[in-house]
Each structure stands twice: as C-alpha cells, then as structure tokens.
Amino acid sequence: MNWTLEVVPVPVTDLDRAKEFYADGCGFAVDLDDEVAPGVRIVQLTPPGSRCSVALISGMPQMPGTRTMTPGSLHGLQLCVTDIEAARAALVAAGVDASPVRHVGPAGWAEGKGGAWNSFLSFEDPDGNGWIVQEAPSELSER
Incomplete structure (x- = not known):
C-alpha cells in the first residue's frame, strides 16, 4: 500500500486574497474553487510539477480528533x-x-x-x- 501526501491545508483569513497570492504570485495552478457543500468553499492549488496541492478552506466543520489551525x-x-x-x-x-x-x-x-x-x-x-x-x-x- 502506498501512502502519498497529496493535499496540505493552509489556514488563511481571506480565500480570494490567498488564491490570488498562490496563483498569481507563486504560479500555482488553480485546480478547484468550489462550494462543495452549503457554506463550505475549497480552493485547491498545485505548485508547478508537484503532485501535492494546498487547500484553502472556509466553513469546513472541524474533523473529530484534529485541532483548528490559526491563519498564519x-x-x-x-x-x-x-x-x-x-x-x-x-x-x-x-x-x-x-x-x-x-x-x-x-x-x-x-x-x-x-x-x-x-x-x-x-x-x-x-x-x-x-x-x-x-x-x-x-x-x-x-x-
């Protein structure tokens, strides 16, 4: 069985500002920008040449057993x-x-x-x- 690191959540305060920074400033490809459930938005971006993406998320309920990450x-x-x-x-x-x-x-x-x-x-x-x-x-x- 392979274990691959595919997505890393990055805590941010403003999804649109962060999306612009990572896409326009860092050159990451925008893979997804969608409201996946009512009030839950995910923006997923991938660095050029990488299989691992970053996820900018708002409105996601905290998963049991995890801690809330503070932006920054x-x-x-x-x-x-x-x-x-x-x-x-x-x-x-x-x-x-x-x-x-x-x-x-x-x-x-x-x-x-x-x-x-x-x-x-x-x-x-x-x-x-x-x-x-x-x-x-x-x-x-x-x-």
Missing part, C-alpha cells in the same frame, strides 16, 4: 526547485517578498548559493504562513 500558524512547508535564483526572480517579479538566497555556512546562515542541497530562500503568504524553497540537484527533478 503554518511554517516550514518546503518546495524544491532546480534553479533557486530563477525561482526567486519569478517570485519577486510577481510581487512576492522573497528573502535573498542563503546557504548554511560555518558561522550559520550566509547570503548566496551553497553546494548541493544547500541553497534556500523563504517567503510568507499574506497571513504569515511561512514557506521555504530549496534548490535540489537537477538530476533529481524527474522523481
């Missing part, structure tokens, strides 16, 4: 790209406040690219949910 409380979601400088340029051109490219050096974080798997940038959505982008070697892009 999700941190550490990580995207991988094969060209971090191009990814940063695309984010900035779309109006996203992306950090400079950084790597981990002998004294901690340092600006600029590092070696394989050691180049990162970060950004936040309008609610403060935090994302990390990491450069992965291009030979792994087909996984």
Whole structure:
C-alpha cells in the first residue's frame, strides 16, 4: 500500500486574497474553487510539477480528533526547485517578498548559493504562513 501526501491545508483569513497570492504570485495552478457543500468553499492549488496541492478552506466543520489551525500558524512547508535564483526572480517579479538566497555556512546562515542541497530562500503568504524553497540537484527533478 502506498501512502502519498497529496493535499496540505493552509489556514488563511481571506480565500480570494490567498488564491490570488498562490496563483498569481507563486504560479500555482488553480485546480478547484468550489462550494462543495452549503457554506463550505475549497480552493485547491498545485505548485508547478508537484503532485501535492494546498487547500484553502472556509466553513469546513472541524474533523473529530484534529485541532483548528490559526491563519498564519503554518511554517516550514518546503518546495524544491532546480534553479533557486530563477525561482526567486519569478517570485519577486510577481510581487512576492522573497528573502535573498542563503546557504548554511560555518558561522550559520550566509547570503548566496551553497553546494548541493544547500541553497534556500523563504517567503510568507499574506497571513504569515511561512514557506521555504530549496534548490535540489537537477538530476533529481524527474522523481
């Protein structure tokens, strides 16, 4: 049996604002924007090349055994790209406040690219949910 991570809920205060940020700012494809039940709206978006989507949801009753997520409380979601400088340029051109490219050096974080798997940038959505982008070697892009 395979267990695949397909959808990650992202807590936001304004679905339309978040949809615009992820679609227009980050280039995610809008897969679904629908009222799936009276008063329950789901916007599902997928990063280019990914099988895993994010879901922006309003009006959904809390599932038993889960906790309510506060908008802006999700941190550490990580995207991988094969060209971090191009990814940063695309984010900035779309109006996203992306950090400079950084790597981990002998004294901690340092600006600029590092070696394989050691180049990162970060950004936040309008609610403060935090994302990390990491450069992965291009030979792994087909996984």
